[in-house]
Structures are given as C-alpha cells and as structure tokens.
Amino acid sequence: QFYLVESGGGSVQPGGSLRVSCLGSGISLDDYAIGWFRQAPGKVREEVSCIASKGDYKTYEDPVKGRFTISRDAAKNTVYLQMNSLRPEDTGVYSCVAGRTGCSYLSRIYDYAGQGTQVTVSS
Numbered sequence: 001q002f003y004l005v006e007s008g009g010g011s012v013q014p015g016g017s018l019r020v021s022c023l024g025s026g027i028s029l030d031d032y033a034i035g036w037f038r039q040a041p042g043k044v045r046e047e048v049s050c051i052a053s054k055g056d057y058k059t060y061e062d063p064v065k066g067r068f069t070i071s072r073d074a075a076k077n078t079v080y081l082q083m084n085s086l087r088p089e090d091t092g093v094y095s096c097v098a099g100r101t102g103c104s105y106l107s108r109i110y111d112y113a114g115q116g117t118q119v120t121v122s123s
Contacts, residue, residue: 001110004096011118016086018073020117022079022096027112029072030054032098034069034079037107038119048094048114049081050103059103063089076095094119 008020022034035050049070058070061073069082079096085088098109107113 004098004112004114006094006096006117009094009119011088011120011122013123014077014087014121016121017082017084018086018119019080019082020049020079020119024098027098028078029079029098030074032100032111033103034072035097035099035107035110036081036094037097037104038090038092038094039116040089042070045107047105049097051079052103053100054066056075057103075103083119086119088121090119090121091121093117094118 002027006020006024012018031053033052036048037045038048039045048061048064049068051070067085071080096114097107097110098112101109
C-alpha cells in the first residue's frame with residue numbers, strides 16, 4: 001500500500017514563511033519525480049514546483065520563483081517545499097504528487113497523490 005502524506009500547512013501573515021512536507025509510505029520517493037500543486041477556491045489546480053528523481057533538476061512556476069525552494073531528504077523519504085515571502089495569492093491546498101515519467105504541469109500523469117495540506121496567507 002503506497003501513499004503520500006503532506007504536513008506543515010497552516011496560517012501565516014503576508015511576508016511569512018512555511019515549510020510543507022511530503023512523506024512517502026510504501027514507496028521510495030527517490031525513484032519518483034515529486035511535484036507540488038496547489039488549488040485555491042474557485043481556481044484551477046496549478047503546478048508550483050517539481051524535483052526530478054535522483055537528480056538536481058528542479059522547476060518552479062513564475063509566481064513562486066525566488067521565493068519557494070523544493071528539496072529532498074532521502075534518509076527521511078521526504079520532499080519539502082520551503083515557502084518564503086508568502087503572499088495572500090499563495091493561499092490554497094498544497095498537494096504533492098509522485099510520478100515515474102518526470103515532472104509535468106499535468107497532475108493527472110502522476111502515479112500517486114496526497115490529500116493535501118491547507119496554506120492560508122492572510123493579515
């Protein structure tokens with residue numbers, strides 16, 4: 001039984017920071033490209049960032065470049081998304097996905113997905 005579990009969401013004021021985590025259970029995340037997607041109320045789900053399997057290749061969508069950093073900790077089988085200088089428009093449910101075919105802006109091509117963690121940026 002394989003699943004992904006996100007954690008670390010919460011509420012923060014604009015300009016603050018949060019780190020969300022994606023823990024793999026039953027699978028080695030190192031074997032997969034791991035993507036982070038977010039969905040705000042009434043908006044389309046969008047890719048935020050992705051890290052390729054066993055490599056340094058990382059992608060960031062324009063709205064988060066320079067503010068978000070994706071990383072792996074193989075020993076903990078976890079992928080992190082460090083989010084700095086948060087803005088109200090970063091609010092949404094953040095979900096991680098795992099796929100063998102590489103990074104993609106299409107969440108449906110991934111093999112596994114977590115339930116998500118809520119991030120709220122508000123003053």
